[in-house]
Amino acid sequence: AQSVTQLDSQVPVFEEAPVELRCNYSSSVSVYLFWYVQYPNQGLQLLLKYLSGSTLVKGINGFEAEFNKSQTSFHLRKPSVHISDTAEYFCAVIRDDKIIFGKGTRLHILP
Amino acid sequence: NAGVTQTPKFQVLKTGQSMTLQCAQDMNHEYMSWYRQDPGMGLRLIHYSVGAGITDQGEVPNGYNVSRSTTEDFPLRLLSAAPSQTSVYFCASSATRSYGYTFGSGTRLTVV
Secondary structure (H helix, E strand, O other): OOOEEEOOOEEEEEOOOOEEEOEEEOOOOOOOEEEEEEOOOOOEEEEEEEOOOOOEEEOHHHOEEEEEOOOOEEEEEEOOOOHHHOEEEEEEEEEOOEEEEOOOEEEEEEO | OOOEEEEOOEEEEOOOOOEEEEEEEOOOOOEEEEEEEEOOOEEEEEEEEEEOOEEEEOOOOOOEEEOOOOOOEOOEEEOOOOHHHOEEEEEEEEOOOOOOOEEOOOEEEEEO
């Protein structure tokens, strides 16, 4: 079974509008969850992570994510996006000693 | 600057040639991994290591070899390059499995 599923391959959103990027994980993996961002022609950069504790996790660049155990979800949100948020976003989980990535969601910011 | 260094940044190979992609980190991280990134496929794990002398296969290991003789270095060897290995390759390292990985800037490989 897929360890992590990103439900949208692309998300268009107007500048200054809110955005949610969806991620669901398999209940068979550990609950160490991550969001990474990849700007064009660059490597991946850690946005935020959930290990335990508060289910609302705040990250860099104004992003936050909420861990929901009952829905096995870890959706990423930002209340107001900027053109500089144009990038691909990856949800990831730990399975055994490995980090496994979803297929990514491209965020397109519309002027 | 501390981080993960990958060389080369770009490479063109002919089918059947072999080469080694280099990866070095200076953060004393135990965990290191190699991924390939293809359009629409996300990042797929090739091989990983949890410490010097310890390596294991990921999702797509065929055609690739690794070794980890030191904590700092984790080279990826392509034994006999094939066009299907055309991809962008990323190396990453982490202090622990839950710490969060630091990624290199990638190697763009084309096999003709």
